Amino acid sequence: MLPSVALLSLLAAAPFTVVATPTTPTTPPKDVNPFLGKNYYANSHYSKELDQTKVAFLKKGDLLNAARVTTVQRTGTFVWVSNVAGLSGIDTAIAEARAERPGDSAGEFSSANGGLQRYKTEFVDKFAKAVSSAPDLTFAIVLEPDSLGNVITNQGIPFCATASPFNGEGIAYAISKLQFPNVSLYIDAAHGGWLGWADNLPLAAAEFSKVLKLAQTFKKGATIRGFATDVSNFNPYIANPRANYTEWSPSYDEKNYALSLAPFLQNASVPHHFIIDVGRSGLQNQREEWGDWCNVKAGYGERPTTDTGSDIVDSLVWVKPAGC
Template structure:
């Protein structure tokens, strides 16, 4: 996934659908505003942790016992489960079964993180993560009937669990800044209708929806912040067009990116932005969301964080190095609008054949890079040393 940061945000005056004029969306008064992550155990995905066995063995072969033991600690941490193709819908069943097993064994309520990611004409600004549906081949209807419908049905049957679902990374961000790209301009209405349909289909009390809000280097500029909030409001209005207000919990930021939550060093390329790390981005975006009647709650992806000096500009997004696993998932954050730091992007799955030397295609396991993430991980990841 990629954002074309060089395209001017003000060019978005050509948005394919204007913000409706029938007032701002108001969340239902009976919506529970409590943080859904508090008091829950974050779901640990065995599919991802199983892949880390390769990393563990790689360190052992080097007689690097310190980092081998660190891998064992990483394997105890939570990551989100990505559902990005029809063939991956079964991952929901696997996650539900595992979460129930752990919940029964430990007696602790599980919150399962999922990503819903399969819009027609997906990843319109880059193509590294292009999806399986095309708008020219009945893609929107297939997305609704073959992907979102069974997705929702599976979650509806698991009321004994709590879910946090991130909706369509990068999609609405592209509508704020990248309508100068023909594929993005052509996909605008499809993106809006598709995300709105997903929102409408997942209106369950045990499901907490977080619309993807890109990241501070993309939408965090002063000119972009109000445009982003209006775009999100437009989609929620479409979802509520049947006269029944639809709820979301909030927004997800930094998905699959490398921005720190609290930057230890302010990079030179952030000089003119108030959103110079993801904590500042959440704080900057919050009042614009509230002005549109939207809930200002955030989860922030810290699955991978670049080391200071690793990038010369925010536009470097692919297998950035050096980088490390970011802060361990937690609700202990010093920001009142942030629900939790989470690992949405599973570290080790390549961004594409770009960035760090030898990178495989998007989604493929890149063990050399995982070893780098282990060696450079945030200290909070390791309980022992």
């Protein structure tokens, strides 16, 4: 399989004010934004990685940038679970989220040697068990960044063509196993510069629909909240100004990508809410080509918020920790 990566964000289940969380969670209305009224969990592992940076600023007497590092450390960031060994990170995150509440490994699950079955039993099942142990928390989970993007656009590459059925079934199985009332699932939908071109939009919607229907064969009624875009990438949520290399694309920024993809998803009866990774998109137009993705010096983007200006965008988030 392609990199077997799931992303997990823990959101404190109580509102910002001190309100007790019900011991037994109730199923939320289907069209309520799961991020509203929640605290975004600040990933302690990422925070610790920034300690050295803060110390360096303090040694130079640069109190302003040291304070900025502290702000980043306190900003909600998704927990990246990339392999079986990383599953213990879920337990750590759950424990920390409760404490804070007011009051890919390409080789590990290769398609050879029973990789798909191992992915299901050794990774997804254990991941789902860990999540199910915390019914008092609210989870937003992004499934398998880049996997379906490669399925949709890279069928001419033998490796990707061979991996496609495994990726589709693996993601469908994960959807079916994570049908908990306190979980909102977002399938990774790459980004506007990848799947947002006019020719790719209907292909993307068709593939996403196929995967969701397959999930429903594993568990009747299985569903998702929507899609995550721009994970690990540098596209702005709202381009100002629009980059020259986006001239022929309707998806010249991530907001327009969501708006462009949504009608195709709706026509395919697929849920069409979005979260957008903006953790690396602070400075716009820092590259010459849309395909430039390695260490683009775009800086930190807007901090996570539900103030998105769009009914279909649930939240701006930091999925990929900036600088990692």
